Amino acid sequence: MDNMGLGIIFEGNNLLRLLGGLWITIKISFISVFVSIFLGIILGMIMTVNSRIIRVITKIYLEFMRITPQLVLLFVIYFGATKVFGIDIDGQTSAFIVFILWGTAEMGDLVRGAILSIPKHQFESGTALALKKHQVYLYIIIPQTIRRLIPQAINLTTRMIKTTSLIVMIGVVEVLKVGQQIIEANRYTAPDAALWIYGVIFFLYFIVCYPISKAATILEKKWASN
Amino acid sequence: MKKITKKLFSAVLALTLAFAVGCSNNEGSSKSENSGSKAAYRTVQEIKDSGKIKIGVFSDKNPFGYIDSDGKYQGYDVYFAERIGKDLGVEIEYISVEPASRVEYLETAKVDIILANFTVTDERKEKVDFALPYMKVALGVVSNDNNLITDVKQLEGKKLIVAKGTTAETYFSQNHPEIELLKFDQYTETFNALIDGRGDALSTDNTEVLAWALQNEGFTVGIDSIGAIDTIAPAVTKGNTDLLNWINDEIKALAEEEFFHKGFEETLKPVYGDAVKPENLVVEGGIVE
CATH class of the missing domain: 3.40.190.10 (Periplasmic binding protein-like II)
Structure with a gap:
């Protein structure tokens, strides 16, 4: 009986399956985060434009993404698109779409805040140096924005990684679901497996998220000393 | 701010309406429904032609539908699913479903059959078509x-x-x-x-x-x-009478060889031992006494 729970992890393909699940989690969250950061910076810049219509449209988009639970968004894309338009989108693609839409909205708002926090004279000095508008952004504003963004962006990234556990609802089996499958498969032979499996999953999430926040701290320190 | 709230409200309303329209399309008579609802179910012939059937099962409900340490689907529901695949002469693609998403999977025809410990209720009958029961x-x-x-x-x-x-x-x-x-x-x-x-x-x-x-x-x-x-039965997309009839005929035919008793022996007995009499769980030929 002792160490039965731990033994389950090494039984058959269990460990491989857990790592396979982790790979799905990493793939979906990392690609979504990467695309979201890129699109979010663009959206953030658009949100600072001095036009009422653009501000209203982006605000609606942002609030919609923020208010709607991610689970509902997943259902809307995965099942809703098929019901209403007859488009059959597979689970992983739906997950990418939802996470990119959500990530871009959140990231866009962070970028908007960061840009607005940059003193106005930075824009003006750039213009005074005869830089074109895109040059002001590219060389002066964006580099400063990104530095200010790091803490919140990391927060968003780890949140997105953890939220991927919802995609099981649309049939994509990720690390947490694999864990539950293993626990359930052994519920009669090793009832204490749950503790061990969840422990391993905790550890897997940790080794994914920790380096990210560590890297962020190093970057922040480095920039602060410059 | 007021303006924004108003616009947001209308956006949400529009989306809700779009859904209501989409959902109401699912009802109605069988023939027009298939073209009305954008999600088209597949007939037996279409499944055979494609060489693959999509069956939604649980992946974490031991001993009914679960995954063993080799990553293979097992359980009482799966035992029946395997037989369906064999008798249709097609490969099976298992899709791991959750209790809350089973109806949606059928409504959007993302699976052909749900075999996930699906209890027959009046509320569900309005949304999906149940075949004969195989368990109670x-x-x-x-x-x-x-x-x-x-x-x-x-x-x-x-x-x-x-x-x-x-x-x-x-x-x-x-x-x-x-x-x-x-x-x-x-x-x-x-x-x-x-x-x-x-x-x-x-x-x-x-x-x-x-x-x-x-x-x-x-x-x-x-x-x-x-x-x-309560009975537990396979379910198909509403209106898919072709596949429904095939499953019903299959269940009736399997009664002769006491197929579900064999399923019980293979999957449930190792768990329940002699504590459960098969008569209390198994339904043969869709007949509940």
């Missing part, structure tokens, strides 16, 4: 061996533990008001209460109490079938 569940009552309860009459004046919102709660409060009920929010709490002796007996789905009694020495299921019998 009722309530069971488990109690301490020292004070074993084998008949409902023995419960009079005693405390019966139930979980809130379960069929057990409804059944006993409606049919046996003379029995005092001790209610808890969670399943684990109910079982702990029985171990502590806070109640004399506990009632929930018979499959659950039977499995639990096996793990916990000193407790036995004295009543293994009581209350209304």
